[in-house]
Amino acid sequence: MAVSEYLDTFFGRPVLDFTSGDTVTDQSAVYRLRQEYDAEQSQAELLTEFLGQVVPEELEALMLGAWSDMSDNSCDDFLEALVARAAQLPQLRALFIGDLTYEDSEISWIIQGNYATLLAAFPALEVLRIRGGESLFFPAVEHPALRELVIETGGLPSRVVNAIAESTLPALRHLELWLGDENYGFDGDIDTYRQLLERIRPERLHYLGLRNATISDELAIYLATQPWLGKLHTLDLSMGTLGDDGARALLASPYLEGLQVLDLEYHYISDELVAQLQRLPCEVRIGEAEEEYDGDRYVQVGE
Numbered sequence: 001m002a003v004s005e006y007l008d009t010f011f012g013r014p015v016l017d018f019t020s021g022d023t024v025t026d027q028s029a030v031y032r033l034r035q036e037y038d039a040e041q042s043q044a045e046l047l048t049e050f051l052g053q054v055v056p057e058e059l060e061a062l063m064l065g066a067w068s069d070m071s072d073n074s075c076d077d078f079l080e081a082l083v084a085r086a087a088q089l090p091q092l093r094a095l096f097i098g099d100l101t102y103e104d105s106e107i108s109w110i111i112q113g114n115y116a117t118l119l120a121a122f123p124a125l126e127v128l129r130i131r132g133g134e135s136l137f138f139p140a141v142e143h144p145a146l147r148e149l150v151i152e153t154g155g156l157p158s159r160v161v162n163a164i165a166e167s168t169l170p171a172l173r174h175l176e177l178w179l180g181d182e183n184y185g186f187d188g189d190i191d192t193y194r195q196l197l198e199r200i201r202p203e204r205l206h207y208l209g210l211r212n213a214t215i216s217d218e219l220a221i222y223l224a225t226q227p228w229l230g231k232l233h234t235l236d237l238s239m240g241t242l243g244d245d246g247a248r249a250l251l252a253s254p255y256l257e258g259l260q261v262l263d264l265e266y267h268y269i270s271d272e273l274v275a276q277l278q279r280l281p282c283e284v285r286i287g288e289a290e291e292e293y294d295g296d297r298y299v300q301v302g303e
Contacts, residue, residue, distance in 0.1 A: 002102035003131070003152075003301060006032070011061040011094040011127060020046055024053040032099055033078075034065035043067050044081035056085065061094035061127075066104040074135055076113040086121040093124065098131030098152075105132075106303045108154035108184040112136035119143055126171070133157060133185050140166035148174040154212075154302045155185025158192045165199040172200065176209035176236070181302045190218040203228035209236035209263075212299045216267075220246030223253075230258030238265040238285070241297035247273040256280065266300045268292060 007015055010030045018024065018031040020041050033046050041049075043064075051059075064078050075097055082089070095118075098110055110132025116139040119125070126147050130136065133153030140163045149172065151160065156179050164175075180186045193210060202208060210219050216237050223229055223237075237246070247269045250256070263285040264277065270289070277284050290297070 002303070003107055004101050006065070006101060007063075007096070007099055010063060010096055010099075010129075013061065015063065015099075017065070018050050020049060024050070027054060030061040030063060030094075032063040032065045032096075035068045037066070037069060039068040041068070043075065043078035044084075047078060047081045047085070051085070051088070056088040058091055059089055060091050062092065063096040063099050065099050070105050070111065071109065072111075074111040074113045079113045079115065079118050083117050083121040089122070090124070092122055094127035094129075095122075095125065096127075096129040096131075100131060106154070107132060107152065107301055108134065108180070108303050110134060115139065116141075119146075133160070133180070136160060138163050140164075142168040143171075145171050147171040148176075150174070150176040150209075152176075152178040152212075152301075153180050153185065154178075154299075155180035155182065156188070157185055158188040161188055161192050161196050165196040169200070173205055174207040175200070175205060176207065176211065178211050178239070178301065179213035179215065179299075181214055181299050184302055186214065188215075190215055190222060193219060194222055197226075202226075203231045205232055207234045207236065208232055209234075209238075211236055211239045212301050213237070213240035214297075214299055216240035216242035217246035217249075221249040224249040224255070225253070227255055229253065229255040232259055234261040234263065235259060236261075236263040238263045238267075239300040240266070241268060241299060243268040243297070244270050244273055247277060251276055251280075256282065261285065266290060268297050 013030045015032055016029045017034050019034050111134050112132045114137040119141045124145050126145050129150040131152045133156055138160045146169050259282045261283045265285050268290055
């Protein structure tokens with residue numbers, strides 16, 4: 001399955017599209033800047049056109065959708081243009097770079113960019129959402145305000161995970177990573193994510209999402225042993241290959257008390273254990289099990 005829908009809300013506001021020649025009609029909406037595949041206008045020029053119709057000093061959230069010639073070009077032109085205008089955007093609090101569906105680009109074909117200078121240029125940024133892992137450079141950073149970090153991929157490189165582990169993010173409350181499949185860039189293992197969680201003080205998180213993972217069972221077995229588990233509001237292991245081994249570990253965990261939501265949508269768990277999970281004293285989001293294909297399990301979003 002691929003990503004098939006755009007966001008219709010972001011940062012608590014409705015999302016509207018903006019393409020070259022459009023007119024901004026609602027100053028309270030969040031705009032998703034978009035280009036046609038063969039657009040001659042640069043990403044920086046599109047940003048300039050958009051900012052000419054709003055009050056940049058009051059802009060709080062912005063999104064980037066499809067950009068020109070995505071098969072060959074990254075989003076660096078847009079990121080660099082934002083950095084160049086950082087002084088004009090003091091209120092920018094939320095960014096989503098890559099709100100694309102499979103009709104724009106498969107998730108593992110999205111050529112991402114370099115976030116080192118962007119994070120440094122926007123110390124007040126609270127929400128950063130990134131879709132796509134190809135060529136993604138996310139450095140180890142010290143950022144005082146970032147409370148929500150989402151990286152959605154069909155295959156998450158361990159270098160990105162290690163950089164997050166080495167970062168200082170005191171405001172972080174929502175961490176969501178789509179791990180994906182080794183055929184599309186995933187090269188980590190359970191130790192990669194154990195070390196991440198040991199470094200980031202997970203007990204202060206409201207939401208922890210380790211989604212779309214081929215190692216969902218290993219993650220569940222590890223997480224079930226962690227005393228901080230019940231301090232979360234939401235544990236999200238959806239979209240992955242979770243099966244009976246991981247389900248049994250969660251059911252046996254003495255640390256679930258306090259957890260409000262356990263999201264296991266898209267899974268490979270037997271009906272008997274699904275029924276037991278549904279009796280846990282928290283909201284369990286779980287549907288019917290996926291079927292293995294010749295003994296193999298697949299994440300929900302790969303290519």
